[in-house]
Amino acid sequence: MSTLKQGLLLDPKITQKVFSGIEHGSLNKINALVIHQTGANTAQQTFNSYAKGGHGAHFLIDKQGVIYQTARVTQKAYHVGKIKSKCYESKSCTKVQLQNATQLLFQKGLSYSSRITNLHNHEKSKPYPDRFPLNSDSLGIEIVGSYDKLKKQYEAISPLQNSSLKWLVSELYTHFQITTADVYRHPEVSYKMATEASSAQW
Known part of the structure; x- marks a missing residue:
């Protein structure tokens, strides 16, 4: 060992x-x-x-x-x-989590890069293994x-x-x-x- x-x-x-x-x-x-x-x-x-x-x-x-x-x-x-949303990818989000993730992922007026960064920042505040x-x-x-x-x-x-x-x-x-x-x-x-x-x- x-x-x-x-x-x-x-x-x-x-x-x-x-x-x-x-x-x-x-x-x-x-x-x-x-x-x-x-x-x-x-x-x-x-x-x-x-x-x-x-x-x-x-x-x-x-x-x-x-x-x-x-x-x-x-x-x-x-x-x-930058990390993805774990619950979104695994289809295990609560209603509120799904709402938050989709709002960040598809927010109008922002570039793809900005949306990914915002989702990453939101996710990283969660404890593992929730992220x-x-x-x-x-x-x-x-x-x-x-x-x-x-x-x-x-x-x-x-x-x-x-x-x-x-x-x-x-x-x-x-x-x-x-x-x-x-x-x-x-x-x-x-x-x-x-x-x-x-x-x-x-």
């Missing part, structure tokens, strides 16, 4: 390659995991991006199934983006996989990658109070291409 020390998940299966530029302050509570795909062909392309700072995730799984830790689990990473996870309470796991712009399709995740993902997620279960209900594909929670991480298995 892996050990957790100073934000690092230590195990022979994990290669430490932390980029301080993608760490953005203390992550005090971990409620969920968000699974992503990079849109890049290689891990190195993602590392080059991470080296510039800004957006990133806590772990990256390359095409050979090698797991890299790229940010400490005690630090926030910008990986989620989707945010950067402030989740870990991000990236899986290397290219994106075909013409087909609007992400590359299929390989058996080696899925095997590593299953192992990593199960290890994180042991260190944090999360279950399978707390693991999300990126497009579930935010406004991303539907095929991202669609073939991920955990």
Whole structure:
């Protein structure tokens, strides 16, 4: 079993390659995991991006199934983006919640971007799990996989990658109070291409 020390998940299966530029302050509570795909062909392309700072995730799984830790689990990473309304997406809103969500989503006179921002701000005030996870309470796991712009399709995740993902997620279960209900594909929670991480298995 892996050990957790100073934000690092230590195990022979994990290669430490932390980029301080993608760490953005203390992550005090971990409620969920968000699974992503990079849109890049290689891990190195993602590392080059991470080296510039800004957006990133806590772990990256390359095409050979090698797991890299790229940010400490005690630090926030910008990986989620603006969140959707959980009750609206799952069709579980109360009448008032539905009214609020639709009013924000379809407000006349505002750009799409402004409406999404307003809904995000409304949602983030809710406690988890009444909302989707945010950067402030989740870990991000990236899986290397290219994106075909013409087909609007992400590359299929390989058996080696899925095997590593299953192992990593199960290890994180042991260190944090999360279950399978707390693991999300990126497009579930935010406004991303539907095929991202669609073939991920955990």
